[in-house]
Amino acid sequence: MNQTLPLALPTTLVNLHRIDLTAPYSRGWGVCAYDVATAPNGEVYALYGVSRYTSGVADDEQDPAIANFGYRIITRYSTAGDALASALWETSDRAATAVAEGGDMTLCVLPDGTLAVSASPNNTTLITPDLSRVVTTYDSKDLRPFEEFTPGDAFASSIGVTPSGRLLCTVAEYGVWKYGNLLTNIVGVADGALTATSKPVIEALASLDPEPAHQSEVDVRAHIAYQGAPVGLANRPRPALTEQVADEDRLSGWHRSHLGRAVPLADDLFVVPVYAKTFRGGSRGQPFVFALVDDQGKMTGRLDGMDKWRDSPFTGFCFNLAADPYRGFAYHLNRYGLYAWDKSGILRVKLDTEGKAFKPLTHFTLTTCSPAGELLLVHNKQHLVLRVPAPDDLTGLAASVEEALHGYARQRTVLKKQWAPVNWHWTQRDVPLHRL
Structure with a gap:
């Protein structure tokens, strides 16, 4: 049975900052979805944010009705689709929060039910399943602007979980493509529990840039290993993924390419997306690879069947992949269709968005696949x-998606009557709200 869940703003927050829900985002405010995760018991967690920036407002403005602000919100939903609780934290440098902030923030439910919130570079925060408190924070403290560097306690920039509980991680390194900051460069797997008192060693399997520049001993991380030694300096998996597909990017030679979030296709097989350099004038037609990498670090193949122009993920920057490791399926959604592969990398289904039935998919972003095999999509404007x-059986995917899209329209109508949203902005009053 399909469900439709609102990404709602706490009423107390809307009232505190006197957010004008009727105002267009060109006024300097907006709501944005980041990620969705599902627990084995069927509960859903959604991570999204709301922010406002008005030029000319002083950084020390005290009136919340005028001041600029930024918040991240996590909402937990029951298997029936009811909001059970929400948690929020401020994202400003002045905010007193236990959550390690960063870019490209993602969610993951760990095998013990703890919620992991990860962000680049290598920040991971563990939160209780009921969202009431932060269990612990692994904060890399890497290269904070205008601050003297003090080594922190890093873990990963993103995490995924295999059926047996292994952690599939992406890790940022300093000096990737000679940039003077940290970018995602390593994919690895960790065997062992991530808890408040211990973190497992991440065994590096694949790299993007084989030779990041200007690293020193301070850039070596003991909890990320390759061939028995910490990753850093000259030690990381070789050949890098970009070296293995070097002849496929004749324009930029994979220089300034980037890694997407890796997803587990089985306990010992992972999909690692690599995207070529993006250009300001448009990047449609740029090469990309959805590499299949086993737990020995070998690139065994790829997800085939997509044309780099007709099926380009660069249109709209649709870089997400989702995988169902319990059934051995991988999924990708972009402006041109919903794609599904089997474990061998063969494209089994493409739901073309040129047709009327699946055209509504162009308004959605694919986030994850639940342990029960459900796809979680977020509407980009209706929240x-x-x-x-x-x-x-993937042969029934078209009928299932078409039915869900029809159900979405019906359920959205019901929610509008119940919630009375303003410009597709939903507000909630009676859900417990925790500040982290």
């Missing part, structure tokens, strides 16, 4: 999560 049951 709703669509939960799509995916059949065990």
